[in-house]
Amino acid sequence: MSTPVRVRFCPSPTGSPHVGLIRTALFNYAFARHHGGQIVFRMEDTDRERSTQESYDAILDLWRWLGLDWDEGIEVGGPHGPYRQSERGEIYRDVLARLHESSYTYDCFCTNDEVVARRQASGSKMQGYDGFCRDLTDDQRAAFEAEGRNPVVRFRMPDGSITWNDLVRGDITFESENVPDFALSRANGDPLYTLVNPVDDALMEITHVLRGEDLLSSTPRQLALFAALVELGVAREVPAYGHLPYVMGQGNKKLSKRDPEAHALAYRDQGFVPEGLLNYLALLGWAIAADRDIFSLEEMVEKFDIGDVNANPARFDLKKAEAINVSQMRLLSVEEITHRALPFLKAAGVVGDPVSSADAQLLELAMPLVAERINKLTEAPTMLGFLFVDEADFERHDDLDDTARSVVKTAYDALAGLHEWSTAAIEEALRVALIEGLELKPRVAFGPVRIAATGRKVSPPLFESLELLGRDRSLARLHDAMSDPRSDSQPDSQSD
RNA sequence: GCCCCCGUCGUCUAGCGGCCUAGGACGUCGCCCUCUCACGGCGGUAACGCCGGUUCAAAUCCGGUCGGGGGUACCA
Numbered sequence: 270m271s272t273p274v275r276v277r278f279c280p281s282p283t284g285s286p287h288v289g290l291i292r293t294a295l296f297n298y299a300f301a302r303h304h305g306g307q308i309v310f311r312m313e314d315t316d317r318e319r320s321t322q323e324s325y326d327a328i329l330d331l332w333r334w335l336g337l338d339w340d341e342g343i344e345v346g347g348p349h350g351p352y353r354q355s356e357r358g359e360i361y362r363d364v365l366a367r368l369h370e371s372s373y374t375y376d377c378f379c380t381n382d383e384v385v386a387r388r389q390a391s392g393s394k395m396q397g398y399d400g401f402c403r404d405l406t407d408d409q410r411a412a413f414e415a416e417g418r419n420p421v422v423r424f425r426m427p428d429g430s431i432t433w434n435d436l437v438r439g440d441i442t443f444e445s446e447n448v449p450d451f452a453l454s455r456a457n458g459d460p461l462y463t464l465v466n467p468v469d470d471a472l473m474e475i476t477h478v479l480r481g482e483d484l485l486s487s488t489p490r491q492l493a494l495f496a497a498l499v500e501l502g503v504a505r506e507v508p509a510y511g512h513l514p515y516v517m518g519q520g521n522k523k524l525s526k527r528d529p530e531a532h533a534l535a536y537r538d539q540g541f542v543p544e545g546l547l548n549y550l551a552l553l554g555w556a557i558a559a560d561r562d563i564f565s566l567e568e569m570v571e572k573f574d575i576g577d578v579n580a581n582p583a584r585f586d587l588k589k590a591e592a593i594n595v596s597q598m599r600l601l602s603v604e605e606i607t608h609r610a611l612p613f614l615k616a617a618g619v620v621g622d623p624v625s626s627a628d629a630q631l632l633e634l635a636m637p638l639v640a641e642r643i644n645k646l647t648e649a650p651t652m653l654g655f656l657f658v659d660e661a662d663f664e665r666h667d668d669l670d671d672t673a674r675s676v677v678k679t680a681y682d683a684l685a686g687l688h689e690w691s692t693a694a695i696e697e698a699l700r701v702a703l704i705e706g707l708e709l710k711p712r713v714a715f716g717p718v719r720i721a722a723t724g725r726k727v728s729p730p731l732f733e734s735l736e737l738l739g740r741d742r743s744l745a746r747l748h749d750a751m752s753d754p755r756s757d758s759q760p761d762s763q764s765d
Numbered sequence: 766g767c768c769c770c771c772g773u774c775g776u777c778u779a780g781c782g783g784c785c786u787a788g789g790a791c792g793u794c795g796c797c798c799u800c801u802c803a804c805g806g807c808g809g810u811a812a813c814g815c816c817g818g819u820u821c822a823a824a825u826c827c828g829g830u831c832g833g834g835g836g837u838a839c840c841a
Contacts, residue, residue: 281841316840381838395767396837421839438770447768447837455839462841486769486836514771521833552777552790559779560789579778581771582834589777589791599804642803652802696800715800727802 272506274306275476278332278339279466281313282325284526286533288585289481289516291335292550296513297479298337299551299566299573309473310342311352315465320355331533335543336566341473349473354465361460364468364503365422365453373497374453376420377402378413397449398423419456424463424494426450431489436479436511436575443489451490467491471504478510479575482582483523485512511575514554515582524585531585540645542601542609545594552593553583563596595644606640607632610649617650619657631656634737638729655723656737660745665724669750673717678751679707680718681744690740696732721750 276297280290301308310332314320329344341347351357368374379401387399403425405413413420426449432442453464470478488510498504518524524531536546547566551557557564557572564572598606615622620632632653639652655663669677683702687694703714719731722743728734735743 279841283841313841319840377839398838435770441769443769449837452839457839459839461839466841482770483835484841487841489769512770515834517834523834549777554777556778556789558789562778562790583778584776586776586791592791595803639803644803648803699800711800719801723801725801729802731800 272476274301274304275309275474276301276306276479277309277311277470277473277475278337278342279311279313279469280328281316281319282321282328283316283319284321284324286324286328286331287524287526287531288533288536288546288550289524289531291331291533291546292516292553293479293481293513294332294337295547295550295569296555296573296575296578299569300477300479300575302570303573306476307341308339309347309349309352309475310339310344311469311473312343312354313462313466314353314355315460315462317355317459327534331537334537335547354460354469357465357469358460360472361454361465361468362458364498365460365464367501367503368424368453368497369422371497371501372425373501374422374424375403375405376410377423377450377452378405378410378418378420395449398451400450403450421452421456422454423450424453424490424497426490426493427496431492433488433492433510435485436477436509437514437578438512438580441485441488445489445493448489448493453494463487463490464494467494467498468503470508471495471498474505475508476506477575478508479513480510482512482515488512511578513578514580516553517582517584530587530590536590540613540647540649541590541594542598542646544600545597546590548597549590549593552589553585554579563593563600591644598644599641601640603637603640606643606646606649607636610636610643610646613646614650614653617654619650619654628657631737635729638733638737642729651725652727652729655725655728656734660742663724663746665720665750667720667724667726669717669720673720674751676703676707676709676714676717677721677747679703680721681747681751684735684740684747685744687740690736692732692736695735699732717750718747721747 278294278297280286280294298308300306312325312328314325332339339345341349342352346352365374377398379398384399384401387401388395402420402423426445428445430442430444431448432440435441451463452461454460469475492507495504495507499507516524518528518531526532529535533546537543544565547569548562548564551564551569552562555573555578556562557569601609611620611624614620614632615624620628624632635653635656636649639649643649643652679702680699683698684695687698699715699718703709703718704711707714715731716726719728719734720726722731722735722738723729738746
């Protein structure tokens with residue numbers, strides 16, 4: 270009987286959440302759910318300078334939008350709380366005291382400049398802390414304190430080597446001599462990530478740590494600390510570690526917060542569906558099968574194996590992300606697309622909030638026309654606006670030249686006498702008048718009519734659109750278009 | 766400098782010794798479908814960084830080399 274899997278989401282609420290953060294969360298999610306395990310969500314807000322409530326809220330928004338749920342942690346509570354590290358100061362102070370009692374740590378009074386100066390003086394090529402304060406005498410301590418210096422607490426790295434079997438990369442070994450003693454708390458007493466992250470993993474009984482490759486080199490330090498925590502009875506066991514590959518941007522650098530495509534929330538705002546973003550992110554380092562790349566979160570959970578994760582960095586490709594998103598959108602029903610597009614339609618003022626019953630009815634008829642041709646939810650308002658706008662506010666976004674206006678006139682004449690205002694009748698009338706009568710190519714014939722009726726070169730299918738627009742509005746717009754050039758000149762001025 | 770990670774089409778990847786004259790997807794190019802757009806269909810393009818070894822056989826295993834990335838904080 271193996272111990273149940275427990276993983277954690279542990280973002281730092283600094284700035285706008287990054288897609289790499291989501292990728293990491295997604296893999297943790299898939300791993301935990303695949304094994305029927307639990308997910309703990311804690312906020313690592315020990316950096317008081319950079320942590321913000323705004324960022325905290327954005328992270329929660331994002332997780333909820335994506336549907337990455339958790340079992341324990343912020344917002345939902347649990348037996349190992351509180352789940353904001355800023356509220357766990359007491360716990361860290363206690364652990365620090367116990368580590369100190371057992372001489373796992375020591376006070377260090379050095380400034381960074383002093384360390385660098387000593388390194389240079391000795392001609393050492395090593396960097397990082399040199400262990401100067403490891404064995405201070407009482408007199409030395411007193412001297413530093415007399416200077417008014419406050420010490421940081423450093424962890425005493427044990428001798429030997431540290432090896433772990435990385436879930437993604439296999440055996441990795443560091444020699445301790447290459448891992449300098451590191452600080453666990455600031456001189457002002459504030460705990461640092463180096464302490465807080467392993468301590469909480471221990472206390473929250475995390476069994477598997479899947480995190481970004483950027484943290485790989487801090488793993489030997491955490492493992493050494495963990496060994497001490499186990500000795501002290503703070504930790505039950507050392508979790509397994511797996512380091513996920515980087516998400517790269519353009520060129521050969523990490524996708525940074527500077528890159529616009531790094532901001533996860535932007536995808537929601539640009540009209541991606543969560544299924545699309547998640548599916549694309551899953552592809553960054555993992556594949557469900559050799560010949561398939563469209564799948565649901567549920568399918569990912571079912572098939573996910575951390576051992577299958579690729580160790581090499583993946584470049585974020587917006588084009589592919591968009592393509593995957595389109596594929597996911599096509600899998601949604603018209604009703605679902607309508608539901609998802611509604612906030613965008615409201616925001617654009619295409620429909621009111623709440624939606625009137627007339628608009629709701631029209632929407633139900635119109636959405637089938639656009640659901641399968643929009644690639645992002647934000648395209649819905651652009652495509653549907655012409656149907657909902659008041660006639661007084663209707664405007665044409667594309668121009669008509671004289672030839673086009675004469676086509677519109679012919680179309681108007683053909684439609685004005687129509688007995689039945691249906692898609693089929695409209696199409697028949699326009700084809701007879703324009704294709705057969707004027708002998709025009711379809712695109713030359715219908716383009717001007719489209720612009721006249723919808724205001725744009727791109728719209729839902731024309732005949733259906735005219736039917737939905739209704740006879741009166743359609744004819745009025747055509748009439749307006751054929752007689753009202755947007756320039757100063759009048760249409761009949763040239764016949765003088 | 767030192768330490769660690771990584772190396773298959775432009776990009777994401779499949780491949781875990783023979784099924785590979787290396788498969789899929791995105792991109793790109795050409796064609797088809799077509800009332801616009803989007804979708805869709807067909808076809809083309811394009812990769813195992815290099816050098817050694819192990820083996821009857823290597824993209825797959827080993828060593829080296831080169832290249833890329835990260836770390837080397839009182840950030841996370």
